[in-house]
Amino acid sequence: MKLLNFQSLSDGVPRFGVVIKGYAVSFEILLQKTGKNRGELADVYLYLDNLPSSEDAARELMKYGEDYISSFNDDEKIPLEKTKILPPIDVPRALIDFGLTPRHLGNSAATLINHAFGVFGSLIAPVVKNVVQAATSGKMLYYKGNHNAIIGDNDTIHWPFYTSYLDIEPELAIITGNEIVPIAGYTIFNDASARDIQLKEMLGLAGPARSKDFDRSNGLGPFIVTPDEVGDPLTLNVKVKIGKRYEWNGSTSEYSAHPVKVLEYLKTVFQPLPGTVIGLGTIPGCNGLDNDLWINPGEKIEIIFDKLGILRQKTPYNLGKMEKSRWGKRKELSQFY
Secondary structure (H helix, E strand, C coil): CEEEEEEECCCCCEEEEEEECCEEEEHHHHHHHHCCCCHHHCCHHHHHHCCCHHHHHHHHHHHHHHHHHHHCCCCCCEEHHHEEEECCCCCCCCEEEECCCHHHHHHHHHHHHHHHHHHHHHHHHHHHHHHHHHHHCCCCCEEECCCCCEECCCEECCCCCCCCCEECCEEEEEEECCCCCCEEEEEEEEECEEHHHHHHHHHCCCCCCCCCCCCCCEEEEEEEECHHHHCCHHHCEEEEEECCCEEEEEEHHHCCCCHHHHHHHHCCCCCCCCCCEEEEEECCCCCHHHHCCCCCCCCEEEEEECCCEEEEEECCCCCCCCCCCCCCCCHHHHHHC
16 A cells, blocks of 8 residues: 655645555545545544554555546546655654665765875775775664655755755665554655765764755655555665666665664664654665765656655755865856855
8 A cells, every 4th residue: 555645736735645546545535435534544643643443444445446446536536647746754753764784884985085085085995995884784873864854756855055965865764653553664765965074974973964954855755655565675676867867776685674673673762653754774876975976956866666666856956156065166066156
């Protein structure tokens, strides 16, 4: 089952619903047609709070919709391509991001060192890469993200004035349910990052701050896909397209821990509330830092996960006045310095 928050392009009213045969259908419409009253389907937060009864009710309504969708009028079923898909969780109860892909962490550390220290950095980068991969393998490392900076499908990532090297981080994310149903489903998470200021923050006491927590920096979507539809979450192929310039491929098989184990570990620290988003870490090879290749202003980004769909994001065309980067000026951004 694929759950979603969406707006019709005609009236702009936000709705909570389900995907049925390529259409977005609200639970409000399905309840009206069946004459039922299920308050736990009024919004995604009530749905998550009231699992598993809310899921049972949603599946019953989805089955009705599958049987009778042909009789729905155009205001009651909206083709997904004509729907504005909103973030599946617009304000998560918390946003937690793990680093469970040692190969990405090693690649990223090497690129950061190379750019930060020039020729000397290029000499030590291979050593740094191997050390970081070994040091992070099997470790449950995480940090807290800005849960008030959420954007959804087809939204534009903010490009802060203090970075010339904006990047993406495609991740598999858990949407938590309650104690009875701990994992309500999965979604795609794009953790946008300002790379040229990240190393200094990572070496300090605060950890990621300006490099991660800026406005409109955390993309989620397009759906909450229930675990039964995903199957094994560590067998999903991933593809990333950056305009027509780059295409990167990866897999969730590189995660060092299963989502169930991740959640079990997190519960030893605190009890996540329903609607917490937990990213598992960046898919290796599927971001600019791993490849030392960089996004340009006005570019379209597509993050494609098997069974989860496509999260589409954009970068702005006009960046305004930019600060000089620690890594030097990018010629692609010369008009903005």
